[in-house]
Amino acid sequence: MPKLLPLIEHVVKGPVWDCQMCGQCVLHSTGMTCPMNCPKTLRNGPCGGVRENGHCEVKPEMKCVWLKGYERSESWPLPKVWKEEFNHLRPPVDNRLKGDSSWINFFTKRDRWVPKGWAKAAEEEQH
């Protein structure tokens, strides 16, 4: 089962969302656009290099992943909570989860683990 599920997830999410199997899926909060397709793998919005035509700094032939995500988040009929999450600060990628099924990591809450220093800094900022 643990080996089968990542395979199923990859088969389902690969062709539709170009899933990169980071194992900590945030697709719902990024306008149903996988940020791991950003050549800089940015998880918190577009960099400053977005071209005048909305295309990517690194791959000029490709539309900016984040511009796409932003437009979808604004215009697609997604749940309100998902849309609000668009602006959330997403923590650094946990590289141990690469290749895992994000579905399992979601249900076990493994994908919500953050380093202690990150959690503490988040607390401090709220005060």
Next chain:
Amino acid sequence: MSRLEKQITETNEQVFTAEFPVIDGEGMAKVEKYAKRLAPWFDGVNATDNTAAHAHASNVASSIAMKMYGLEPIMQVVCRDKNRLAQQADVVGATLHGVENFVALTGDDVTAGDETETRRVFDLDGPQLVRLMASIKNGQYLSGRKIEPAPHMFIGAVENPGAPPFEYRVQRVAKKMAAGAKFFQLQICYHKDRLEKFMQGLEALGLSKRVAILPTIVLISGPRALNFMHSNVPGIDVPDAVIKEVENASDKKEAAYLQTLDFARHALALPGVRGLHVTDFRHDETLERLMTDLGRKARPVNTTKEENAHSLTVS
């Protein structure tokens, strides 16, 4: 508390920062030369981190050298070249030498540089790097391991008001503020209307009251630099009219200066703008002229190495 932090958080004075030129083996003589040039006018000077994906003397080494000559360094850290472990080592290492101001950037891609075969890292992104710095400021590595005592740090970030999606750029400032950024140096923006809208957005959310916003202006010698930025720097668009204004002038150098002055005055007049970040590609007398035209007064500074040496260990 750094001089820059003090000025931003405890006064209402304008704040001017600048970019330090890259160092490629010219030695301390170059550091001294530019320290003498910049120190009288600027409240903080950026030590760049492999700017435009070209290797140069490191951000850490440059920051320390700048401090030795009396400059207030602002150490840039980008995400392109190093993973989070190396970034933490650099930041903590710099604080060891009394460097207190930091600015976090995502960084240009390796394709902007002269070694495009390089592996791009981007282990963290810009906003995550801001929070990593905030964690160190709190006295913890990302892991939670203690740094005692917690180093003095003043953390900044960048934003580009001139690149799509324009409306969203304001939210990105909010996000970086939530991560811990206290000042923002903006990418050069040759569309006045875009900068205006961006500032209006920040004002509407009350963000520009809580942090210092510093738009960038660039001192250039003529239309060539404008054309270069327009064609070669993703995220910078220079309108035709702006290029033509310099191109069609009889004295192009003078026209380029006057245009820079005009952009500077325009930015400074916008509500919420606290000061400017100046990048000087001319390296001539117009830097002094610009600062004087903007009503700034040179302040006396000590740029002799011996006098400043102690400030490296006593912060």
